[in-house]
Amino acid sequence: MSIDIVILAAGKGTRMRSSLPKVLQPLAGKPLLAHVLGTARTLPGNPRLHVIVGHGAETVRQAFAHERDIRWYQQERQLGTGDAVRQALPGLQDAERVLVLYGDVPLLRGETLRNFLHSTPVDALGLCTGELTDPRGYGRILRSAQEEVLEIREERDCNAEERALREVNLGIMLFPAARLADWLARLQPGNAQGEYYLTDLVGFACSDDVPVHGFRLPQPEEALGVNDPAQLAFAERFYQRRQVEALQREGLRCADPERFDLRGTLSFGADCWIEPNVIVEGQVRLGDRVRIGAGVILRDVEIGNDVEILPYSMIEEAKIGAEARIGPFARIRPGTEIGNAAHVGNFVETKKVTLGAGSKANHLTYLGDAEIGSGVNIGAGVITCNYDGANKHRTEIGDDVFVGSDTQLIAPVKVGAGATIGAGSTITREVPAGGLTLSRSPQKSVPHWQRPKKSVTPA
Ligand code: UD1
Ligand code: CA
16 A cells, blocks of 8 residues: 655745754754654655645755655645645646645655554544643543544634643544545635644544544654754754664663764664763764773764774774774864874874874874874874965875974875984975985083163163
8 A cells, every 4th residue: 555645845834943954953963854764664655745835945955955755745824734634736637645744844754654544444534643741732632432633723712621632633633535625625714723624624534424543652752843942952952862772772882872973873782882962973883892982973983893982082084993092182183084093192182184003193293284194103293284375285194204393294295114304303305215204403601691670761
């Protein structure tokens, strides 16, 4: 049985106080709507995706321009959830079942939706309900003495007794498509908000003797919507907790799962350990026995076996070889490749650099646009001067070179294998292999020299 999924995403999201349309607000680094689309695509039967946009429609469509499986519909005025679904009718000609989801309800799991789809008879109207301790803001579920769902009544249309009901409509609904156009045509805005309510279709189903199946979500938090920054933060924590629990079940060790954020995908080997306040973004791969220190940020990184990343290092678009040691306070920028067993220490910045196996740059250094061999020692305060104000130039350093502290390498420049550069040198020309090279002005001393004194000026 085929399934068409209509995702409502036309709302403004006034309470987000943001120029970004609500469904583009990020959860775990991805727009809310991307989560819903991702989950929708995991459903069986190759579902067709229909998205209703309104506020910020162009921006929303742009954000998903590369996703060719989405059909877009514009809802000019937000006249209610029923009116929103009506926009998709032209695209639902061949539909059999229509599932309605929301662009601002990002936590719903594919498994939950599959259970909902399976448990709802194909000719029935299905709706997801939940028992909430605080049902405020939701439509209440009215059931008969036999427990059959009779109606959804919006809170503003409820009397006091109905308002006290704790079973609510979570919004997610499933329709037999053959009935949908007819039911939507029957909608009237005769309610407290003057809107076309999708929820009124439940009443139509009852009067047409179409069975109504209320599916109680075991974890109603999954259907929480995002309307303001507090709900967004709640959703983020909920999502992160669920994600880290799954990783822990696969063997990730985390000092504090509440203080670990993953905004992308993380794969890892055996005995990996993550200290508190680590943020992982994009695609990150850890080998075996990798230790990630407190406060480390990793984005699109590949890390080999037995690597130690010490606290407060930031590593982006880089590859770190086995047994390397990075940080604390290292900044590894895009295009860096750190060789096996190499060390990069505190306040070292690298960009577009290869640092060979066993090489060390342990303190206060900038290495940019450089190819550095193996067994090289980069002293404290060394700088590759790669930028002349207009263009970038490369530095090449051979194997087993020793670069003394506080050396400036004025690129383009080459240093031959095995060379030693004396501390404090400004290197402007090629350094031959082997031997000692240094550029240093001669030291002089002035004996009996008097320090200047502060002059006394009369008041
Ligand atoms: C709706 C349900 C309510 C349920 C609640 C769950 C109706 C009438 N009520 O109420 O029973 O408890 O969801 O959260 O359906 N939207 C559009 N176009 C519109 C109107 C809404 O795209 O014209 C989108 C909004 O962007 C939002 C979603 O539909 O994502 C829900 O709309 P909203 O008006 O917030 O519905 P609720 O009042 O929360
Ligand atoms: Ca409303």
